[in-house]
Amino acid sequence: MTELNSTHDPALRSWVESANLPGADFPIQNLPFGAFERDGNARTGVAIGDRIVDLQALHEAALLDGDAAIACAAATCGDGTLNRLMALEPRYLSALRRALSALLRSDSPMLSQVQPRAAVLLPRIADVTMRLPCEIGDYTDFLTSLHHTERHGRYKGLADPLPAAFKSLPIAYHGRSSSLRVSGGDVRRPHGQYRDAQGNVRFGPAPALDFELELAAFIGRGNAFTRPVAIDDAHQHIFGYCLLNDWSAKSIQWFEQVLGPFLGKSFHSSLSPWIVTAEALAPFRKSAPSRAAGDPVIMPHLNGSFDQRNGGLNLELEAFLSTAKLRAAGAAPVRITRTHLDNLYWTFAQMVAHHTSNGCNLRTGDLLGSGTISGADDVSRACLTELTNAGKDPLQLPNGETRTALEDGDEVIFHARAVQPGAVTIGFGECRGTIAPAFDASHATGASTNRSEAHA
Incomplete structure (x- = not known):
């Protein structure tokens, strides 16, 4: 585990003025990594304030040496992803972080002149198109909030709403990495089969669309096949x-789910574009969430003394909703969820250990989702299904609109901030998406055959 070092110093300030503003997501203590496109070229970079350090330009400027230079070179291999950097031993990433911190601090001697600054710093994050930060080969989504799991069990009418295995291991399903997308743009309403209010099975645009507020971890170095972590x-x-x-x-998911989620989940998943490194989050480590008296004893392969002391994060997360009517009136998005990572029953280290316990090999760039981070309080319900008690209590918005499910034109925005007394608060940037109307599904109902016959 990374110890606190000079890069975490709360007194540090940057010559990038936007990084020093109160509430900035990307102060010099953060330095998250991402990938972007500019003028048709895929590149990698580091966020500082509202700007980006172009790692390719930094590499070409030959301002780094030693392990930092090796790490920077790995991040600029020409494919526009961070996989090669992520696969390195942690010491290389740590060296690059220290070098970036030294270059960007307000008293930096190397970048004290305007010309070298311009060579490595892009004007604004807003001037580029963000991409997925790495190639994601596999995506596993866990189910680790007791409150989320128990509520959904009650909504489904289960006699025991909490699965028997929930308190013994981190439950998960294998997701679809091909439909992971970077934050922003449209989320197309999917088609699928579902049961209507009269109990009839229908095929059409999903009527019950929902968001799920989660945190995800990127795997850096993988493990060898058959060798658990x-x-x-x-x-x-x-x-x-x-x-x-x-x-x-949800309408598709609840009808189809036997082996686990499938088409109800695989149509789109959105990721915030910047990876906040584990090292940046070192000041915000805390003990693993507590377990209730009488809960099963944690199995030895999931029970580490280090993880129990340091496996949690002091991380606050929020979800906001903006409707077409709110935007037309110039109204700000409405916060509908505020939760904390303490609401997870399992730590990310336990997810990794469990995932590999049968010898499964994780690979660089693999993504592990936390599952919906819902708490006991009403405001900490982290999806619309919970906020509305499965549609029984519509969500009331300030302009008089109500929601039991997301409607076309609704935009959902996530934010998160790591907080700790004595440390500079750091953020994750936005994760957002807007619901777009479903495509015409005639291709799935025989129309293509009819067109072929007409052509013949």
Whole structure:
């Protein structure tokens, strides 16, 4: 586990003035990594305030040496992803972080002149198109909030709303990495089969669309096939974290789910574009969430003394909703959820240890979702299904609108901030998406055959 070092110094300030503003997501203590496109070229960079350090330009400027230079070179191999950097031993990333901190601090001697600054710093994050930060080969989504799991069990009318295995292991399903998308743009309403109010099975645009507020971890170094990761080593395999919106078509999901989620989940998942590294989050580590008296004893392969002391994060998360009518009136998005990572029953290290306990090999760039981070309080319900008690109590918005499910034109925005007394608060940037109307589904109902016959 990374110890606190000079890069975490709360007194540090940057010559990038926007990084010093109160509430900035990307102060010099953060330095998250991402990938972007500019003038048709895929590149990698580091966020500082509202600007980006172009790692390719930094590499070409030959301002780094030693392990930092090796790490920077790995991040600029020409494919516009961070995979090669993420696969390195943690010491290389740590060296690059220290070098970036030294270059960007307000008293930096290397970049004290305007010309070298301009060579490595892009004008604004807003001037580029963000991309997924790495190639994601596999995506596993966990179910680790007791409150979220128990509520959904009650909504489904289960006699025991909490699965028997929930308190013994981190439950998960294998998601679809091909439909992971970077934050922003449209989330197309999917088609699928579902049961209507009269109990009839229908096919059409999903009527019950929902968001799910999650945190996700990126795997840095993987593990060899058949070789599990020990619980107290698992932190060393996590490169960093981002926000995840696991968009869900609940009407499809609840009808189809036998082996686990499938088409109700695989149509779109949104990721915030910047990876906040595990090292940046070192000041915000805390003990693992507490377990209730009488809960099963944690199995030895999931019970590490280090993880129990340091497996949590002091992380606050929020979800906001903006409707077409609110935007037309010039009204700000409405906060509908405020929750905390303490509401997870399992730590990310436990997720890694469990995932690999049967010898499964995780690979660089793999993504692990936390599951919906819902708490006991009403405001901490982290999806619309919970906020409305499965549609029984519509969500009331300030302009008089109500919601039991997301409607076309609704935009959902996630934010998260790591907070700790004595440390500079850092953020994750936005994870957002807007619901777009479903495509015409005639291609799925025989129209293509009819067109072929007409042509013949």
